[in-house]
Amino acid sequence: MHKVGIIDYGAGNIGSIQNMIHRLGGESYIVQDKQSLLDADKLILPGVGNFDHGMQMLMEKNFVEPLRTFIYSKQRPLLGICLGAQLLTKKSEEGQVAGLGFFDAEVLHFSKLENPENIRIPHMGWNFIRYEQENQLLAQLPEQPRFYFVHSYFLQTKVTSEILCTANYKTPFAAGLKKDYVWAVQFHPEKSHKYGMRLFENFLNL
């Protein structure tokens, strides 16, 4: 059985991810230091909250360099969720601190769209995703997969080949990115019933 490490940097909802992996019969542990991060077969970078706060917590816990090592040298699977997905980009309108920069992408606020007065922010609730490419992470999902979203900022990239799936909130946006061994999803699979369970099962089976 693969060891799935869930990174605890004080800005993530770890409990619900553990619950879901446990329900699927998988094993996970909480990553609280550099060594346990590098020991993982797979990593999950969760996260809710503010972009700068998230990056600062990653830096404070000395997770930034080991994360780079894990992604670039070890080439093992990593899944970023919500803020964890956003932190994998270069930067966010939410703050000044640079992101991990794994994806050539940035994070924009929904109010920057046209006609922002017609839009309630955050984008909160269930939404359908559209596949932009075939991928193991999204394999065998039930028909019309829907996931739970809650975010005020969204992922934007010009590198269309890295867009895994999209969703629509007044405008289409990247709901998931994928490059090498790294997946980033804006929605919360850990809170998305059977759809999320399937996604985690796929991640466990990678």
Add this chain to the structure above:
Amino acid sequence: MIRLIPILLLKGKGLVKTTAFRNSVYVGDPINAVRIFNEKEVDELVLCDIEASIQHREPNYNWIKDIVSECFMPVGYGGGVRNIDQIRKIFDLGVEKVILNTASFDFNLVSQAASIYGNQSIVGCIDAKKSIFGSYNVYTKSGTVKHRIKPEELAKQLVSAGVGEIIIQSIDKEGSMMGFDLALTMAVSHAVNVPVVASGGAGSFTHFSEVLNKGKASSVAAGSFFVFKGKHKAVLINYPSSTEIANLKILK
């Protein structure tokens, strides 16, 4: 993007249902209820400990943990939350949203919590009651303490302090199954640009449709509607399909 949210009221070790915040009736075991709601792919759940604030006690963390470990949908928790340390503990259990009601006048707490956990994680729940003069007052501590502020005014202040969502609950309509307070919902919905969840009074699909279309609510919450069936109010947990929910906004 409409969410239909069952509110589960916790009292002692059981799940109860009240009417106008009184007369709580035991309706079952919360964990069992959550399992059924999982099966039915419920949009979201709200857990509310209706005794914590009036008893001046901490949230019951072990109890919340047991329930939340069965929740594969987003969960909000409210009841007895007064400080940032409690908020941290609740998020650590796997809860997505902390709901503030009695503490909603503590704008410093709201700001602090929102800056750490993000606006979307902090919900302001406003309980309101119509006075004999037809105006609305805000109540806290499970409807026992009255505040001289209009619900829409408090909603604005909460949003500027950092909440990402407002639940507007009519105490008069709660448990009545006679329909939402449309005027109250509309006043709050017009005042803010975050999602507004209407609560109190749902008894039918038409009621949901009314409060979404006329009351301008973004989403709806209910208690009795999801746990009672028929005129004799037999306990039966039920939840509509996602297609039925999506169609609510266009029903007339």
